[in-house]
Amino acid sequence: MRTELLRTMLLILLLLGSMTAVEAQQKSSGEADLDSKANARTVKAGSVTINMPEGMTKDQADAILNELRQIRQLLEKQQSAGTEAKAQAQQPPQKVNMSIGNGWYSLGRDDAPLTVVEFTDYQCPFCGRFHTDTFADLRKNYIDTGKIRFVSRDLPLGFHENALRAAEAARCAGDQGKFWEMRNALISNSIDLSQGAILKYAQALPVDMGRFRPCLEGENHKAEVQKDVADATALQISGTPTFILGKTSKGNLAGTVIVGAQPYSAFDTAIQQMLSGNQ
Numbered sequence: 323m324r325t326e327l328l329r330t331m332l333l334i335l336l337l338l339g340s341m342t343a344v345e346a347q348q349k350s351s352g353e354a355d356l357d358s359k360a361n362a363r364t365v366k367a368g369s370v371t372i373n374m375p376e377g378m379t380k381d382q383a384d385a386i387l388n389e390l391r392q393i394r395q396l397l398e399k400q401q402s403a404g405t406e407a408k409a410q411a412q413q414p415p416q417k418v419n420m421s422i423g424n425g426w427y428s429l430g431r432d433d434a435p436l437t438v439v440e441f442t443d444y445q446c447p448f449c450g451r452f453h454t455d456t457f458a459d460l461r462k463n464y465i466d467t468g469k470i471r472f473v474s475r476d477l478p479l480g481f482h483e484n485a486l487r488a489a490e491a492a493r494c495a496g497d498q499g500k501f502w503e504m505r506n507a508l509i510s511n512s513i514d515l516s517q518g519a520i521l522k523y524a525q526a527l528p529v530d531m532g533r534f535r536p537c538l539e540g541e542n543h544k545a546e547v548q549k550d551v552a553d554a555t556a557l558q559i560s561g562t563p564t565f566i567l568g569k570t571s572k573g574n575l576a577g578t579v580i581v582g583a584q585p586y587s588a589f590d591t592a593i594q595q596m597l598s599g600n601q
Contacts, residue, residue: 416579418557418566427474427501429461434471436464436596437570437577438589441477441554443562444488444508445515452563452583453509459586464593471570474505476550477562484515486547491520493543498529567592 420439438460442449464470478485488508495504507523508515517538524534537543554560561581567589568577580592 416558417577418568418579419574419576420553420557420566422570422573422575427496427505428471429502430465430471431468432471434468435569436469436593437471437473437566437568437575439473439475439566439575441475441550441559441562441564442509443477443479443482443485444492444505445482445485445512446479446562447512448583449563450509450512453506456584456586456589460589463590469597470593474501475553476547477554477559477564478547478551479562486544487517487538488515488520489547489550490541490543491524491538493546494534494537495524495527495529497537498533500527500529503527504529565589567596569596 422437440452460470461472465472476489478489492501492504492508495501504524504527507527508520511519511523520538521531521535525531554564557566557579559579563583565580566575566577567580568575577596578592580588
């Protein structure tokens with residue numbers, strides 16, 4: 323109904339513009355086109371029927387018909403795209419199962435009823451948006467209250483040249499008990515993750531640079547980052563941020579995938595449904 327109304331309005335506007343142009347031409351010349359009546363025609367677009375004015379020439383009518391066909395194609399394309407998007411939104415969330423690894427960096431209680439695993443890229447602007455717009459509320463309402471255990475895993479994307487180094491840097495800081503502080507510094511300064519900038523962020527924490535620099539330059543944690551990437555690939559996760567929300571039992575996490583920097587309300591709804599047993 324909305325598309326049909328829009329189509330009708332566009333047709334009327336086009337015809338009014340054409341009639342105005344024809345009337346102006348007739349007034350300036352002082353005579354009407356003698357063949358205008360012969361060129362009158364009826365146009366149908368969907369369920370809409372429009373009678374072309376008698377003062378319209380064949381070329382003018384053909385031009386308007388061509389415009390109407392293009393508008394109809396555009397409207398049908400938009401309607402098709404909207405239908406496809408709606409169908410995708412109605413698809414059930416992806417279910418995954420994964421083993422809980424030893425040594426994962428996490429916040430919250432180990433025995434929390436639910437776990438959220440984030441696959442992140444420190445150079446990804448959408449990851450930054452999640453931590454700016456959503457993470458604080460998630461931590462206050464669920465992590466700090468013991469309902470959620472939040473786990474950070476790495477998925478540096480190949481087209482982000484500094485993301486792998488940043489992921490290793492966070493783990494090097496983690497060797498000195500400063501993983502989350504370094505993680506926050508990297509996310510907050512994602513616009514500059516060059517090696518010099520990373521060393522500056524580490525020094526500001528502070529960490530022991532005599533230990534941190536050799537760790538970073540020696541790529542001491544590269545294999546661990548690559549293990550996270552391999553696990554993400556096995557789960558068919560290819561973009562960041564991507565989250566897995568689920569329940570843990572006997573070292574296994576069974577949950578659903580949440581893709582993208584979703585607002586807090588999306589996480590809140592999913593968490594409440596899972597806590598209530600509706601998922």
